[in-house]
Amino acid sequence: MTSDPAWPSLATTPPIDGAHSKIKSRLVEAVEQHRDEILALSHRIHEHPEPAFEERQAASWVAEAVARHGYRVEHPAGRLETAVRGRLAGGLGTDGPRIGILAEYDALPGLGHGCGHNTMAASGVGAAIALAGVASQVRGEIVFLGTPAEERGSGKQFMIDDGLLDGLDAALLFHPSDRTQTACALLASEDVEITFTGFQAHAAADPWKGRNALDALVMLFSSIGLWRQQLRPDARVHGIVIEGGTAANIIPDRTVGRFMIRSTDELEFGRMRERFRQLVHAAALAADCEGEATFSGGSSTMKDNATLRDRFLANMAAYGITDNPVLPDQLGSSDMGNVSQVLPAIHPSIAICEEGVPGHSIEFRDAAASPRADEVTLIAAALVAHTAWDLFADPALVAAAWREFRGA
Ligand SMILES: [Zn+2]
Ligand SMILES: [Zn+2]
Structure with a gap:
């Protein structure tokens, strides 16, 4: 083992420049300001792992958190007891894009959070909190979706069938990994x-x-x-x-x-x-x-949206985080694939540990509660919020994402 790996941190990020730097800086400040709340949520879910369809505590904690920050919350949402939807209308009117921020929180039976979904729940909530802080300047709607049962059962398909994703223009999330990789291919x-x-x-x-x-x-x-x-x-x-x-x-x-x-x-x-x-x-x-x-x-397989991914990549570059290509022999599956078949979606991963730590293992489970995972959770919240903001600020980008989705 060599020295400690250097990992990106919100605290050491250089000031953001480029388009909408003011709002983006405010989004980062909001994540910083709610650091304790976001990380406490990640650790609480990590300490109380619940398998697919049984994420009763996690769903409640997530629902309470977004409700505290002004979202109109449905919980349960649709037929699933542990599904959550929170909506927040933009202050400039709702006649703009509807951007979905997705958060998973199921664990693996007998292992706990070996897929690190606690960090996804917390970063999704963090992004929702940050966006709530700039909602007065949004034209459109911010939609938070707590999505159960990713590891088994494809909870997102039930949510699609129940109409909970109707009207959305984009679906964004972050998944922890041993490797940073914004592109996604799924089996x-x-x-x-x-x-x-x-x-x-x-x-x-x-x-x-x-x-x-x-x-x-x-x-x-x-x-x-x-x-x-x-x-x-x-x-x-x-x-x-x-x-x-x-x-x-x-x-x-x-x-x-x-x-x-x-x-x-x-x-x-x-x-x-x-x-x-x-x-x-x-x-x-x-x-x-x-x-x-x-x-x-x-x-389903993933219909990865390059228009959205390019925005996420550009936002990630501001933190000095570099991307890696998809490894063709290390593919998994996710019900985010189902989402990607009905609207523009991305499934970017950011490393929370050294490369080589296998997913669905005790080592990865422990990494999901490490200081590095905490920093990545905060950065992911900011990156998802930044990407959502890019879409709110530029309806042409939303149109481009749909054009790509429809194969035009
Ligand atoms: Zn996972
Ligand atoms: Zn998994």
């Missing part, structure tokens, strides 16, 4: 729950009377392992056993597995889903059981 992904049903019997006295549902599940894992040889390099199939039987001396009559399948290509993804169904059917047949596959929580 299409879907959750699959498999249930095999057999018949119970004494495992020693009369096992021939049973039909073993665990055999079916083992068979499924084996066939997935063999299938990988024929999959494209960017495809992913991975799963865990949720229920594997209840006792070694009972032939299991019910087993449950949870899987995710992913691909960079939507067409290939469709073929994979069909093939996966066949593997489930074949495993059930081999073990003389019934097999059921339930697909849910689909997330």
Whole structure:
């Protein structure tokens, strides 16, 4: 290990120049002024991790925070108990862009905030707080969206279906990473729950009377392992056993597995889903059981908006933060992909730790509460606020983002 890594800090940022420098400086000052409130939120959520669809405390804390700063808050919003929407009308009228600031806050079961969503919640709230301070000079509407269930279940798709993103012109957020990277490519992904049903019997006295549902599940894992040889390099199939039987001396009559399948290509993804169904059917047949596959929580590939990303990049450059290209072999998935299919969106990542720390790990979880993560959370709040301001100040930019989105 060499010396401490130098990381960017709001406190050491040179004065911002260029277009709208006055407002942008005010946005930074507002983040600075609410530093303790923003970071306390990040740490409180980190210390109380809640998995997808169960983020009751985090959603309440986030909703309370934006309400304190003048937002009209709906919580729950739509069908999801842990979804939040806060709206703040611009002082110059609402006949301008509607800019969405998104914040995730779900954790990983058994790990906690191994994806660092506590920093996303806090930076989203921080951006909303900063923008509230200049709302009197906004023509349009600032829309804060607390978006549950990113790790599983694609909460943002429910919010889209419930109309909570209707009328938005852009969707902005920040995600922590081990690598700063404003561009985003995502794998299409879907959750699959498999249930095999057999018949119970004494495992020693009369096992021939049973039909073993665990055999079916083992068979499924084996066939997935063999299938990988024929999959494209960017495809992913991975799963865990949720229920594997209840006792070694009972032939299991019910087993449950949870899987995710992913691909960079939507067409290939469709073929994979069909093939996966066949593997489930074949495993059930081999073990003389019934097999059921339930697909849910689909997330799409990302339609990354370069017009928005260029603004984020320019704002980031003011902090001396340099960008890195997307690594084609390190792709994940996010329901931000679903958002990007309905309106201009970006999913920039900023490093909160040294490169090489794997996501969804204890190391990354600990990094998400480190002093460096705190500084990045504040900077991300400022960058998201700056990018939102660019859009409010220049409706032509919003039009350009839509033109790009529509492929014109
Ligand atoms: Zn994440
Ligand atoms: Zn994650």
